Amino acid sequence: MALTIDTSTEQKTLTQTALLKIWVPWMGYNMNRRRGSSVPQFCNSPTMLVMVGLPARGKTYISKKLTRYLNWIGVPTKMFNVGQYRREAVQIYKNFEFFKPDNEEAMRIRKACAAAALKDVAAYFTREKGQVAVFDATNTTRERRAVIISFAKERGYKVFFVESICDDPDIIAENIKQVKFGSPDYMDRDTDEAMQDFIQRIECYKATYVPIDDEKDRNLSYIKIFNVGSRYLVNRVQDHIQSRIVYYLMNIHVTPRSIYLSRHGESELNLLGRIGGDSGLSPRGQKYANALATFIKSQKISDLKVWTSHMKRTIQTAEAVGIQYEQWKALNEIDAGVCEELTYEEIQENFPEEFALRDQDKYRYRYPKGESYEDLVHRLEPVIMELERQENVLVVCHQAVMRCLLAYFLDKPADELPYLRCPLHTVLKLTPVAYGCKVEPCFLNIEAVNTHRERPVNVDVDRDPEDALLTVPDHI
């Protein structure tokens, strides 16, 4: 059972929760206030992130990316795209005339859509315990923004505006190509027609666009992003989460590039089915390292950065590639604490309850004297931030670490993260595209053991060993 420190009768008894290994004054203590167990929660009032800007200025791109990042670091965030509400309401989009400022019928519908979205924002905060809502719409008039501000004020939500300003016609044309042609609005049009219509749509907004005013709006909290990040104006950051958001926005870019994720080559401990440790490569692992070098050369990547962990097996792998590499301790494999270097069979034998708890909630489960996936995510956040700043990078890391990074790029939720497939000897090439990330797995044709353990059906602490070990992959 949970460890109990029985102090004297005057003192409170602390117990350590079984799964998270957090010391609490008594079992059942309400820790719900805080989600992340590694880091204090800094969001007290819910926050609305309100996008502002003409169409094709990257608002949805920023909204989606920010939502993905905040969710990954453990801040429950959801995006509300008013355009989608409009598409629901007006099943068929005819042309830009819908957006003309004098189209009263359309105006009514658009206002109603915004109101419906706001209603859903409120529901998200109150019923679904959300922390951040990203309100993705043009919000280009003072009037519309005033509505949002008063909505938030009534309910005690904080508001932070993100305005994207861009007048570079090339960037705008590129944006339109990347994401608008594929939108449901333009499904049956040819690209020229779509481009013309969209440009007219933008003109409809331009007439009434009033950017956030640095004088009149000086008491609002906002960031203005100019020309895809060449300049930022930040006003009145109120709290931790807004500061993190600003930092993130200032580090992301849209320059095309690729991120290559790979594990180290097969290690000696992998062969024996042992977890953790700091062993070197097996012969097949070394073969992989050489194959990786060949693969990288074939990709003809300009200016590739290579990152490894501090563990021997990743460094040995990177050495073969022959490019300068940086070692990050933050990329070290998850610390399995007392279970380091054990096989799953040994864990089952020595710590059957721990083994079961891990299967119950693999994301939050912390090894005794070790880490959880949740801890890993917090450890990896600076790596993600730097990955966002960089261009072409090859990251040679470990299974659990790679799952965390992959979950960030592919927007996988916490319950899927620990079960993402990251086999040995396979490079994943990630390329940002439109609103997301394209993944290309490249198996380099060197055999290796399988280290992926699926969640068994029976996760009960009283289960039989056979049930527990059912999904353990083969090893020596």
Place this chain on the structure above:
Amino acid sequence: MPRELTQNRIQKIWMSSKGDRPAVPRRGGGPHLANPPTVIVMVGLPARGKTYMSKKLTRYLNWIGMPTKVFNVGEYRREAVKNYSSYDFFKPDNENALKIRQQCALAALRDVKSYLTDEGGQVAVFDATNTTRERREMILHFGSENGFKIFFIESVCDDPSVIASNIMEVKVSCPDYQDCNKTDAMLDFQKRIECYKASYQPLDPDQYDRDLSFIKVIDVGRRFLANRIQDHIQSKIVYYLMNIHVQPRAIYLCRHGESTDNLQGRLGGDAGLSPRGKKFAAALARFVEEQQLKDLKVWTSQLCRSIQTAEDLGVPYEQWKALNEIDAGVCEEMTYDEVKEKFPEEFDLRDQDKYYYRYPAGESYQDLVQRVEPVIMELERQENVLVVCHQAVMRCLLAYFLDKSADEMPYLKCPLHTVLKLTPVAYGCKVESISLNVEAVNTHRDRPEEVKKGPGTLLRRNSVTPLTSPESNIKKPRIDDLDDASIQEVPASGLCSPAHLALAGQNLRRSSAGRHDVLQPCQ
């Protein structure tokens, strides 16, 4: 061909043992952070917080391992012109003075160049008003000639109460005004500001300066304008500047109460409090109440002893895993004697270089700094905070606030049952040590007398080797061609080759007891 790797003995970092293939630049822990060197150029009228930001930024950058130094042109001027008479010196038509001021700036730039090219510096903070385009052009030219990146930090503030408060806080007591009373000093200084105002050309993001990299800090951080952030270090600088504030507040650092492991002399572990430790927790609660703080945040680690200590306070607290004690790896829960017996070599290595030394399968102080950095960032954002942590962690935090080097950090005294109250004041931090009068064991191990320095290579990791912000102007500016005979020529005393740089094969030069500046003048 399998690559042979060896793990260096102190830091436990794997490196290729083949000398022939130096494909690896020996930098662990983080990316190339500031290659080429960066000159941060402060811009703004007097009393806008330039020196405050310069010093604070320098302290932060040094703590995270980025060798940084401030070059304050005012100090060069005070050396050149021994006695400050009045604001007349700063009048725009005072040609003689203008010449001297120009020479001072040039001398400072020469020292910047020397610091960045020959002394292992990565960032130089050029602290002066730099209010004219002409002056900034000169600096930009200097930067491009030498391959330095230039990043401007402009502080703009028109709030008269903020300015008056700044003047009172740091100007009236400065050497220029040592023989003046406060009122006269205030008046003179305000006239000094007027001298600059006429020729002040703020950075212009829309036209003239749109291609420069800079941040404008407006009204003490209410608003920021960041233009063309080029790289990682500029991004971190911007983030840091956006998180600091000048609200008066106090930070209380203490360790958990004495634990049962402490009583046995055991390292690490996750034990609970001893009876005396519990007494301390109760005393801490009384102490906190006496302080009558508004809105105190309490932070603990996730280890039992720290949480038990905070529980008694009766206020909500937040648990940070990042505040956990240093991981002693295979030595966890051993006594020092047991470590000496089981791992004698490790025991010696740790004494050789306690900052860089990483326990096998554990951590080093260097790792701790990286781990604890988000805590520092959040401490900067907060106001009154009590941090209940552990010995090594507290040493890291203290080193940040008190600008202590990597060398000193592992030997800072952080005894049990003692609260350190840190209050920001002027350009630094006031420390009050408050013992709560509950007996406890002593867990402090002094630096051993005889430290045998091995020939081992030490890997300098950019991101985590705190250095004390170097003393400015250990040597005096070389100002040539001036008519005034009172200025003395001082021979350039080159600083030693940087002790903190660890290229393969170079030994770490160690200072003995006393002030442990990493850079020390050679005699």
